[in-house]
Amino acid sequence: MKILVCVSKVPDTTTKIAFTDNNTKFNEAGVQFIANPYDEWYALVRAVELKEQLGGEVCVINVGPAANEQVIRKCLAIGADKAIRVDAEPSDALFVAKQIAAQASGYDMILLGKETIDYNGSVLGGMLAELLDLPYVSLSSKLEMDGTSATITRDIEGGKEVLKVSTPFVASAQKGMAEARIPNMRGIMQARSKPLEVVAAVDAQPGSKVQSYALPEAKGDVKLIDPEQMDELVRLLHEEAKVI
Amino acid sequence: MSVLVYAELTEGQTKKSTLEAVYYGAQIAQKRGTDCVAVAIGPADEGVLQGLGAYGASKVLHASGEAFAQFQSRTYAKAIADAASQAGADIVVLSHNSSGKALAGRVAIRLDAGLASGVSGMPSGEGALTVRKPVFSGKAFAEVEVLGDKKVLSLNPNSFQPQAGEGSAAVEAFNPDAAPADAEVLKRETLSGDVVPLPEAELVVSGGRGLKGPENWGIVEELAQALGATTACSRPVADTGWRPHHEHVGQTGVAIKPNLYIAIGISGAIQHLAGVNQSKTIVVINKDPEAPFFKAADYGVVGDAFDVVPRLTEAVKRQQQS
Numbered sequence: 001m002k003i004l005v006c007v008s009k010v011p012d013t014t015t016k017i018a019f020t021d022n023n024t025k026f027n028e029a030g031v032q033f034i035a036n037p038y039d040e041w042y043a044l045v046r047a048v049e050l051k052e053q054l055g056g057e058v059c060v061i062n063v064g065p066a067a068n069e070q071v072i073r074k075c076l077a078i079g080a081d082k083a084i085r086v087d088a089e090p091s092d093a094l095f096v097a098k099q100i101a102a103q104a105s106g107y108d109m110i111l112l113g114k115e116t117i118d119y120n121g122s123v124l125g126g127m128l129a130e131l132l133d134l135p136y137v138s139l140s141s142k143l144e145m146d147g148t149s150a151t152i153t154r155d156i157e158g159g160k161e162v163l164k165v166s167t168p169f170v171a172s173a174q175k176g177m178a179e180a181r182i183p184n185m186r187g188i189m190q191a192r193s194k195p196l197e198v199v200a201a202v203d204a205q206p207g208s209k210v211q212s213y214a215l216p217e218a219k220g221d222v223k224l225i226d227p228e229q230m231d232e233l234v235r236l237l238h239e240e241a242k243v244i
Numbered sequence: 245m246s247v248l249v250y251a252e253l254t255e256g257q258t259k260k261s262t263l264e265a266v267y268y269g270a271q272i273a274q275k276r277g278t279d280c281v282a283v284a285i286g287p288a289d290e291g292v293l294q295g296l297g298a299y300g301a302s303k304v305l306h307a308s309g310e311a312f313a314q315f316q317s318r319t320y321a322k323a324i325a326d327a328a329s330q331a332g333a334d335i336v337v338l339s340h341n342s343s344g345k346a347l348a349g350r351v352a353i354r355l356d357a358g359l360a361s362g363v364s365g366m367p368s369g370e371g372a373l374t375v376r377k378p379v380f381s382g383k384a385f386a387e388v389e390v391l392g393d394k395k396v397l398s399l400n401p402n403s404f405q406p407q408a409g410e411g412s413a414a415v416e417a418f419n420p421d422a423a424p425a426d427a428e429v430l431k432r433e434t435l436s437g438d439v440v441p442l443p444e445a446e447l448v449v450s451g452g453r454g455l456k457g458p459e460n461w462g463i464v465e466e467l468a469q470a471l472g473a474t475t476a477c478s479r480p481v482a483d484t485g486w487r488p489h490h491e492h493v494g495q496t497g498v499a500i501k502p503n504l505y506i507a508i509g510i511s512g513a514i515q516h517l518a519g520v521n522q523s524k525t526i527v528v529i530n531k532d533p534e535a536p537f538f539k540a541a542d543y544g545v546v547g548d549a550f551d552v553v554p555r556l557t558e559a560v561k562r563q564q565q566s
């Protein structure tokens with residue numbers, strides 16, 4: 001079983017978001033970066049579990065600059081066998097999809113998180129599947145293999161669906177798929193010597209470009225309601241906020 | 245150049261997210277002085293499809309052949325892309341819901357189009373198209389320019405209130421060649437009856453660790469029931485199995501945008517706020533006046549949930565009777 005796991009680098013979840021250059025750039029000063037939680041906790045860990053059960057190999061792929069190698073090494077410490085870094089700025093999902101698709105032949109399965117916590121696009125998996133002409137199972141919360149076929153549970157609007165799909169395929173992972181793992185000392189030591197191949201980008205154009213950023217408008221002061229006055233709260237929700 | 249909207253059908257019916265997408269597409273078409281065409285895939289009565297006219301679709305292309313009976317991302321994405329070509333559309337609109345997330349990337353590749361997903365505003369610009377979307381899990385917004393001759397937009401649920409007008413859409417049979425299915429569907433389960441799924445819910449009542457244990461969720465459910473709201477929870481509540489995973493909201497759970505979010509016994513950690521702070525009105529019930537959530541709230545009640553929530557439920561019922 002050969003599995004490719006796409007991993008993005010994102011700001012840590014506690015990051016206070018700020019912008020520079022006239023609100024056109026994300027301010028990276030003092031920001032700690034991590035592997036995108038959905039990629040790491042669910043897609044990568046499930047891939048490593050499947051390898052442990054069935055044998056094979058897990059390769060992690062990231063599109064980004066050399067600074068991303070710290071995040072890639074963590075993925076190797078969690079149990080990936082090798083990694084590919086496509087040496088380019090990940091300008092948007094379309095550009096990243098084309099870079100990954102160029103490296104993605106020969107795998108039984110391509111896994112990625114359901115979205116990144118920075119741009120929240122949730123479109124990379126569909127793009128990859130279409131570029132590679134493969135089945136795509138989005139928002140998967142359970143994945144079991146039986147020979148060359150997988151049984152996958154995924155979210156649909158207001159419910160769940162259980163699917164049977166043959167390899168090769170693309171699937172996006174979310175909560176339920178696996179439990180996050182903390183790398184141990186041995187994993188961290190081994191990660192240093194695992195192969196991390198750097199490849200040049202293929203020619204591709206982005207499909208979108210961020211022109212500017214804005215922070216949400218600050219809320220006004222909270223209106224405190226006496227716990228004895230719930231009729232008043234209901235009145236405010238009805239007449240002032242007009243939400244009930 | 246027209247605007248094409250994917251009008252999703254659920255068991256032959258259109259849902260709110262479908263009407264939002266059609267309404268949004270029609271608004272864009274109107275601004276650009278062109279037509280809004282919808283494509284519906286799967287079995288449906290003609291009346292349902294004609295009804296999309298009230299939300300601004302002038303025509304509905306209906307693919308109802310055998311191959312389209314069941315949602316399959318590869319098959320549906322090709323049909324949508326083919327419909328865009330047939331309708332001469334340069335903008336394609338989908339909902340950013342579960343099925344939209346499976347389709348949007350595929351449609352963009354098929355059409356060689358630029359894509360902005362999860363958008364929440366009307367596009368600005370004449371030739372170029374720039375549109376607002378939440379980023380960093382709701383901690384900020386970006387104005388995204390969509391590049392390329394063709395453009396795909398997926399619309400965040402609950403971003404626009406669709407307005408029904410007059411009019412009936414012309415329904416036209418549409419029979420594109422079907423792309424192969426992705427998978428065999430073994431089982432499909434939908435939540436019981438009339439519970440609105442979280443991403444679409446207008447009213448949400450959510451509980452946190454302050455409720456102490458799953459046995460205490462009765463007060464949350466009773467309030468939700470009185471309001472007709474959907475229930476949600478914080479991450480540790482789902483992680484410890486007090487509540488099902490699909491109720492987990494926040495940066496690593498479901499991101500929601502209801503009109504009303506009532507948070508009970510939730511501290512308001514940054515990762516929780518990220519997924520809920522786009523709610524129009526936030527009510528926080530917490531016994532700790534220093535809880536960070538009060539800073540993000542419109543209305544706050546400092547008090548014991550076990551005391552306050554049943555009283556709020558009674559007050560809601562009284563208001564409904566009056």
Ligand SMILES: Cc1cc2nc3c(=O)[nH]c(=O)nc-3n(C[C@H](O)[C@H](O)[C@H](O)COP(=O)(O)OP(=O)(O)OC[C@H]3O[C@@H](n4cnc5c(N)ncnc54)[C@H](O)[C@@H]3O)c2cc1C
Pocket residue numbers: 013037451452453454455477478479480481492493494495496497508509510511512513514515516519529530531532535547548549550
């Ligand atoms: C990478 C990462 C991702 C995360 N993603 C998410 C996410 O998506 N969603 C999420 O929710 N969290 C997320 N978290 C966790 C988050 O940091 C908080 O730990 C979590 O939101 C706290 O949940 P809580 O508010 O229910 O519990 P607590 O923080 O324990 O708060 C309980 C609150 O209840 C109040 N309380 C206690 N008793 C009562 C009573 N009787 N009446 C009224 N109030 C009472 C207390 O004053 C307190 O404010 C994430 C964390 C990390 C590190």
